[in-house]
Amino acid sequence: MSTQTLKRKSRIRERNEETILKAAEKIFSQQGFGAATTAEIAKSAGIPKANLHYYFNTKEDLYLRVLENILETWLIAAEDFTAEHEPKEALENYIRTKIELSRTCPEASKIFAKEIISGAPFLKKHLDKNVNPWINEKIKIFEGWIADGKMAPVDVRHLFFLIWSMTQTYADFNTQMTIVLEKNKLEKQDYETAAEMIINMTFSLCKLN
Amino acid sequence: MSTQTLKRKSRIRERNEETILKAAEKIFSQQGFGAATTAEIAKSAGIPKANLHYYFNTKEDLYLRVLENILETWLIAAEDFTAEHEPKEALENYIRTKIELSRTCPEASKIFAKEIISGAPFLKKHLDKNVNPWINEKIKIFEGWIADGKMAPVDVRHLFFLIWSMTQTYADFNTQMTIVLEKNKLEKQDYETAAEMIINMTFSLCKLN
DNA sequence: GTCTATATAACGATAGAC
DNA sequence: GTCTATCGTTATATAGAC
Numbered sequence A, B: 001m002s003t004q005t006l007k008r009k010s011r012i013r014e015r016n017e018e019t020i021l022k023a024a025e026k027i028f029s030q031q032g033f034g035a036a037t038t039a040e041i042a043k044s045a046g047i048p049k050a051n052l053h054y055y056f057n058t059k060e061d062l063y064l065r066v067l068e069n070i071l072e073t074w075l076i077a078a079e080d081f082t083a084e085h086e087p088k089e090a091l092e093n094y095i096r097t098k099i100e101l102s103r104t105c106p107e108a109s110k111i112f113a114k115e116i117i118s119g120a121p122f123l124k125k126h127l128d129k130n131v132n133p134w135i136n137e138k139i140k141i142f143e144g145w146i147a148d149g150k151m152a153p154v155d156v157r158h159l160f161f162l163i164w165s166m167t168q169t170y171a172d173f174n175t176q177m178t179i180v181l182e183k184n185k186l187e188k189q190d191y192e193t194a195a196e197m198i199i200n201m202t203f204s205l206c207k208l209n
Numbered sequence C: 001g002t003c004t005a006t007a008t009a010a011c012g013a014t015a016g017a018c
Numbered sequence D: 001g002t003c004t005a006t007c008g009t010t011a012t013a014t015a016g017a018c
Helices: A003-007 A011-035 A038-045 A049-055 A059-077 A087-104 A106-117 A124-147 A156-172 A174-181 A188-206 B003-007 B011-035 B038-045 B049-055 B059-077 B087-104 B106-117 B124-147 B156-172 B174-181 B188-205
Strands: none
Touching (some): A011 A049, A011 B011, A059 A106, A106 A156, A106 B156, A106 B174, B011 B106, B059 B106, B087 B156, B087 B188, B156 B174
């Protein structure tokens, strides 16, 4: 392998991998790992199936790359959750960011949801190694806020379970919502209403009003 | 067809169908419709694959029967949501019932979740015909309560989206929860904590305290 | 790097002996 | 009603010409 290939992929490879990953995200979000087919992903990407296997050896490799991209996006979104903030602005900011992700990248949330519902066969190790340390760090911040009398004592882990569910449901269950709301797709106002209600409920629970 | 077979299925058929449906619920909840295989369901039920196809002609037939059973269970659980109740007891009762369903029948919730996330290919018509009339009926009850000053004016559809998400997440995402809570499975206390927090948040939003 | 053709395995479903 | 053997199809993945 030349130093060139070690330094960076060719432009063609980079562009094609991007196209395939984009198509894979769409198909995996609709079908899940097991039901998705490489033929359908290739067709959606507009390339022959053999080319897909040229860029990603196996379907599993492709799926893992898609999962990596999702987790990277989510990690960036959750960064500014530090003790320097007040709980009110930190929670409001987090909820608005999560709702915005559900609005702009529902496919990512759906892939993650299907993976977890299936028992997290690919992500179990990642959750152990990354999500648990992350949430344990956040718990310390919340405990500081609670000790300072800045918010009511709540079960922080369950608080996160509920915030995750309320924000991500606007991605995962958007099909059901469009049916109930009798519209073709959710509008920006729907996400705004959701954010306001979730923030309201969270502030009340934490006595931040 | 004899009057006997019209009246009821044979005991053998009834027992075997039950065994297969139970196994199917488990496999479909883990794999979804597309990724589940009849071979795996048959193996889980402890019968040859050919027998499964003897009792259920196609995989789709089997899946539809499983979905029917789930919807029937959920319909029964949502019955006592009438204007005769006060909003406080009606909402608390509904939330506790939904959490209890997540605790006792997580597989049912998971199958439903995967079906909706996939775009509800099998349930779209059912949601149009059944869920929409149901929720429109509930909205009238809530509007009555709001007009009577019994609760704050809230967007009832979004309120249901949030209650559904918070209660069902304790079924759908129980894998993630056991990892974060570092225990083998959720305990009754976890569901109790969840119910209390959800009821607290809902009452606050609706100003029912 | 691209693409046709194909190898190998697994899938849903059925035939037919018992 | 049960079960082995197998059909036809489709899946993942690769070989090899270009």
